[in-house]
Amino acid sequence: MPHTNDKHVFDEVAEILGGPRPLHHSARVNGKRVIDTPNPGQREFQSLLARCLFSKSRTTPWDLMVGRSFYELRSYFSLVSPQLDSLVIVTNTATRIASYLLPYTRSHSQNFHECAGIPGLRVDGYGRGMIRLKHLPTNGVLELRDTNDYPKSCGAQWTREVFEGEIGRNRDSDCRSASWSSAWRKSHMDKAEEASFKAWPTAWGTPLFSGILARAQILWYSHWSSGLLTANQFTSAPYRLDWDENITVKEFGRLLTESAIRIDGAKFEISDHNTGRGLLSLGDTQLELSGPRDGSDQ
Structure with a gap:
């Protein structure tokens, strides 16, 4: 049943993002959490x-x-x-x-x-x-x-x-x-x-950076100092997001591209199996991800 499935997805989004239920209900359209x-x-x-x-x-x-x-x-x-x-x-x-x-x-x-x-x-x-x-x-x-x-x-x-x-x-x-x-x-x-x-050109990467901030809770949920954006000089991605706690690169990439809270159109791949770094892309925007490995990227 579509209604049952929508409720299941809504509940999953609310669980992943956390916070009081009223904040999720106020962002619901046709049963879906926007x-x-x-x-x-x-x-x-x-x-x-x-x-x-x-x-x-x-x-x-x-x-x-x-x-x-x-x-x-x-x-x-x-x-x-x-x-x-x-x-x-x-x-x-x-x-x-x-x-x-x-x-x-x-x-x-x-x-x-x-x-x-x-x-x-x-x-x-x-x-x-x-x-x-x-x-x-x-x-x-x-x-x-x-x-x-x-x-x-x-x-x-x-x-x-x-x-x-x-x-x-x-x-x-x-x-x-x-x-x-x-x-x-x-x-x-x-x-x-x-x-x-x-x-300061602020429009670059708008859909991707907006989407990451909207989901920042999965990176910040226990350590609000996690996540540092720096200029990247050595890869095709102009910026790199670094963190060292809370969530692995692979799980972060999976949540942003394959889960109930995915950013529509975003793609993720492990770009360096030696370091576990990943590449998140949306349209023409690319962002390198550098965080903990989960042991299966070797």
Whole structure:
């Protein structure tokens, strides 16, 4: 029976990705759990976010904020859950994560601009223990939700006040002293944001990187430091994703190409039997995978 089979697949996806059932039900269409958003702008934003979060500290041009790097923010995460038109990240400190992602800019001359934070990212709303961010260039949405179960009295206004206190103490004062402007408070992108956004090509590999971030839970479920994206100089794949815990390369590749949470159209093969490295591809995009071996790749 198709209905029974759909429920079985839905349950399998929910088990692999983890997290509360309501987050899976809210991303269900015709009985099927949608992992890859049909929204092109949301996919582009998730791809951009994936490259920020997976890249080595301070190697992306926007990773300039004093304190935690983009890569280090993952230590605060407890769940990644893709939704139909947004990405939900559950964290123990939603307002603090937001303060590190929102952009500050400064211009040294007409042709030299800097942006600390993601250009075009803005606060789009608040809820109980939740802050919603929207990316102006792509219309992508990120919901940061606290793990704490706050009482109903701690609603949107309370979260806003907590956030304003957080960003005022830890970001605004430091940035003003270093001549940074709080671009995230503007309704439009300023000149420095636009220049910084155009200077880093973010569209490359969008479907693949968006798909990996949507399934990051299988790589991050117990060690949120797992997964480092680096430039690759010696193979046909321009980037390599390295990790050393949680899951073997073969199992990671299998889940992404053959399981209930597969990325449609993605292909995987062991590319080097001596090292156990694999090659993940989707269309013209190739990504080398380097992680633990399972003993059968010899």
